[in-house]
Amino acid sequence: MFPFFLRLDFSQIQMALFMPILILTISNSRITSWCHGMDSTIQIWKTLSNLYSSKTTSKLMYYRQALHSQKKGELSMKDFLMKIKMFYDQLERCGEVISEPEHVTTILNGLPPEYESVLTVITSTVQYNVQGISTVLFDAKARK
Numbered sequence: 014m015f016p017f018f019l020r021l022d023f024s025q026i027q028m029a030l031f032m033p034i035l036i037l038t039i040s041n042s043r044i045t046s047w048c049h050g051m052d053s054t055i056q057i058w059k060t061l062s063n064l065y066s067s068k069t070t071s072k073l074m075y076y077r078q079a080l081h082s083q084k085k086g087e088l089s090m091k092d093f094l095m096k097i098k099m100f101y102d103q104l105e106r107c108g109e110v111i112s113e114p115e116h117v118t119t120i121l122n123g124l125p126p127e128y129e130s131v132l133t134v135i136t137s138t139v140q141y142n143v144q145g146i147s148t149v150l151f152d153a154k155a156r157k
Contacts, residue, residue, distance in 0.1 A: 116143050
């Protein structure tokens with residue numbers, strides 16, 4: 014009679030080896046309790062995926078709304094651009110890719126009316142990117 018492990022196919026062996034590692038990496042006791050009694054890595058993975066997908070959706074909604082509602086207000090230009098970049102980076106960490114045009118539009122929409130002349134110059138440029146707009150805005154602020 015063959016030993017137990019020789020009767021398993023390769024995927025069963027992989028799951029048997031991977032499951033203890035997966036459970037050991039889960040440090041939160043509440044999460045571990047949700048996975049208790051599961052007998053396959055697929056069940057654990059689906060449980061964790063369902064648990065965290067709703068949190069990711071909430072984060073995405075929050076960061077996207079926060080990104081698009083930023084206004085320069087009393088912030089320095091540097092602080093304003095850094096705040097937008099912070100939300101941009103948070104979205105990227107959640108797996109949400111923000112296009113260059115959307116990033117630029119967010120910056121331009123957050124500027125107060127006193128930047129109208131600068132906006133005209135920027136939007137009349139055929140191609141513009143975040144770096145180019147940041148430079149123009151810093152220059153405009155230095156001239157004022």
